[in-house]
Amino acid sequence: MMEKTEPTMPATEEKPRIGVFICHCGINIGGIVKVPEVVKYAQTLPDVVYAEDNIYTCSAEGIASIKEAIKEKNLNRVIVASCTPRTHEPLFRNACQDAGLNPYLFTFANIREHCSWVHMHEPEKATEKAKDIVRMATARASFLNPQEEAEVQVDPSALVIGGGISGITAANCLANQGFKVFLVEKEKELGGMLRNIYKLYPTDEEVSRILESMINSVKSHKNIEILTSAIVKNVEGYIGNFVVTTIKEGKEEENKFKVGTIIVATGAIEFEPIDKYGYGKYDHILTQVQFERILQGGKQAFDKFVKPKTVAMIQCVGAREEKAPRAYCSRICCMVAVKNAMQIKEWYPDANVYIIYQDLQTYGKDYEEHHRKARDAGIKFINYTKERPVEVTLGTGKKLNLKVYHALLGEETQLDCDLVILSTPLVQHQEGKDLSKILKVPIGPDEFFLEAHVKLRPVDFATDGIYVCGTAHGPKDVGESIAQAYAVSSRAAGPMANRKVRTEAITAFVNRDLCVGCRMCEKLCPFGAHKVEEGKSTVIEAVCKGCGVCAGACLRRAITMRHFTDDQILAEIKTAFLSGSGGVGGL
């Protein structure tokens, strides 16, 4: 399982031997802070056995000097007082490691960004403050422990939940990379939503062709094991080591297997606009997906259904509402409407086709083009507003009468339609909501799965090793879903290709003697790193990110953070000001 040395809490037995390296940084620090004075001061501090100054500690000479001092003076703690750890900590940690010293026995004192640069006109006070900062660092250093970044083995196998276009694409990608893939699909057949769709925009390709070949490649791939009519019942474990239990529809038999990563590709369903615009009440009012199914039968099937003279499509039905969950725009409906409107015009060039829209989402470089083609083909666009929705009533014959307030012309129009198509949003389904609880991954206010970071981690979950793609993440079209499926394969391939991941060295540590199992840590942890079993909390180190929220909350003081222990923080607090001098020293 995990290779890690047990941390020694409290501090190691051997006496600290601290080396302090104070940087001039050219004139950046040296021009204001009296560095030689700070060096002299450092030499008087407890446990400091060596102190020197450098013009540039981060230069090749400075680094060499640190390594030399570690060896010659037998240092077991190193402090560099210079700029900010945010840029230079890794550099100095590596230097220590090269010289045989555990990199976590190194600590930083920021006397540039937090001192010389912000107190440029008060050199004496800045010097005294620099002394305080160095002293805080030495106090902290005395309590530092060596740490190891453990490695967690990662099984080179993935679970893909959902056999629609996204799931199939991801499964293919990963299998092509040599990873074993378990593809679990709740229906009897693979294909998901695309089984209902006729053609894709803007290329006008027939779905059946593309889907056939992709399903065949998945079925014939030796690395992919397909489980249809199956759902995921339970998932335990963490990245690299998930234990998955699936169950077949209506049967008792369970299937248990281990995977390294999990990809959620469970798709979405179309919202059914019950009681909106006469849906369910009158004939010949359909949703776009229902319309697609008719299109799939070809022109003959369509002729049997209706020979349209006037068709109207109403956009944003049940979407862009005031309140969650359907406050969002479903992204694809405008293009779907344009595509299907063009299809009607192709088969019935004399038909009047209206698209009644609020804002036309024909975005980007190709779709705007398509919009213009649609206008050129004679499709009419009527702009309506939320405040004055379309009224649908039963007209004469089998027709439907639409009253539309044309917002751009400022007048009301009436349409007598043979066919009304309602563009409704994609929504999350119950299985998706159930899955979010099983995997302990969040769904957002729109009920779609919520990624780790909307901008920079669009297909990751906060929980390591679990990813999401396709419409499970939110409404999107086929091209966008496929791009996400590729992306997800790339993200999952990283840990699996390396067969391991490094875990954070800065992790939580629970003193089991003090823990009473109150579960506060389990509740607070955003990553699921605490598990309370048998009345005690255990830390799943592989998942712990080192934030310390648990440590700050534990009422029994049973939790501390490696490399940011209470002792270390308290040492810094107590030595922050030269209280020994009785005055306000340093100020």
Next chain:
Amino acid sequence: MPEQFEPKILGFLCNWCSYAGADLAGVSRIQYPTNIRIIRTMCSGRVDPTHVLEAFKSGVDGVLVTGCHIGDCHYITGNLACQKRVEFLKKVLEEIGMDPRRLRLEWVSASEGGKFARIVKEMIEEVRKLGPSPLRKEVVGVEASV
């Protein structure tokens, strides 16, 4: 001529946002007085109530806790936990006879160098008006032990 009271302010800065904000103040050479000492934690959620109380016990006049803006926390919800804790701590301070204004919580992002400097200046002045911490008298003259 009475010497002006110089308040001692201890700051807890989270690694991802506020420490970077303070760094940016430095990079931009925005000046502020020397009264503050900074302790870095990975997340503002690490800050334990006992740390804050210990700080006041050590004779500090004011404690500044900073973290990422709500919604931006690198660890997603750490700053929310911090916010609750500080609210609770302010009540505790009141109970023990300390002005709750001696504890201040601010959200500072990595690009808000100016804001960091402004907060430090403001806090120094505010705490200066409040005077030395009532706990100070007990620790003056005692050497800080490590």
Next chain:
Amino acid sequence: MSKAGLVIGGGIAGVQAALDLADQGFTVYLVEKNPSIGGRMAQLDKTFPTLDCAACIMTPKMVDAGRHKNIKLLTFSEVKGISRKGKNFLVRILKKPRYVDETKCTGCGACAQLCPVEVPNDFDERMGVRNAIYVPFPQAVPLIYTVDKENCLECDLCKNVCGVNAVDYEQQSQEIEIEVGAIIVTTGFNLFDSRKKEEYGYGVYDNVITGLALERLLSASGPTGGHVVRPSDGKIPKKVAFIQCVGSRDEKSGNTYCSRVCCMYATKEAELVKEHVPGVDVKIYYMDIRAFGKGFEEFYQRAKEEFKINYVKGRVAEIIEDPNTKDLIIRAENIELGEPIEDRVDMVILSSGLVPAATNDLEKILPIKIGEDGFFVTANPKVDPVTTSVEGVFIAGVAEGPKDIPDAVTQASAAAMKASIFLKE
């Protein structure tokens, strides 16, 4: 086949693609023509719809890319030639001279402090200044100074103050040749040159600026420290107007496509202006509001309801400047009411569209198919959104077409995936 990859362009898409490939064990050369990676995202103040600080979320990725053991960063460099060598590509890269020794410079900045020259800087869209020896922004990766020889006086002040003798006026450009198995193009975009819309007065009227320039004014680390003020007189504006679709969906300007992000970035900037300037009146003149992405519609509704931003459906015919006050008068038609509008404002922000970056003859070096709009074309926008007409070459980000950050990052990971499969064959 070589197990190395090349990523051309170090913006967010390039950085993501490089990181993904490098994490999978491949060596990646990341080439960037500017002195630092970061691209356009580094210039943004906040990103929609979450209003995250752009620099805060981007710099950790940039630092990761700079430190990754498998990534070789080649900044201030350009690809000059690509040829085939068996299954591989032989790439000639020109490393432009920085006149600063990369191995010595510690990024301490003492040089810039003393440099007497100040010129308008591109990073702040020329609204701020930099020295002749500079880093484009404080979080630059790599944090190494560059000398702008054109404006440098060769006064030696920087040379003399540099503690490690890193300044070298004699530095020559370097030609490097690398062999790679796959290439990912992530060359990003420029803004539409709004001077082409003469009727809007960009480049002539002081107080007509682009959305990207506004980002720099909004940024706390920008040229005005985050204060939104008019370029002409530094006054705080009381009325601000945004104009959408400048250089997009516009036959006359030659760009008929929709730039996809402007509705959202204008909404974001409008909210930020409202936050920075209490009481300011903000209008957005638009054709359609495209808020189709995750969280976008909710963001747009908030802008209308909470922030009271006024969305006016109308085409702006022209903008006239009042020569005395430098105020601007917008002449438009309110399409919903069918009435003409004359609106006097203090500042106009043009939501300029995205055009493909001038890729310095990349098209001639790499014969990837380009569309009429200038963006690179993929083999099939539906089922193969990252593969190009050249085997082994993939594209991602705005190089393929306007898109927002999540879509660019997703596409970059997708390109890395395809490149990785290709490299393993």
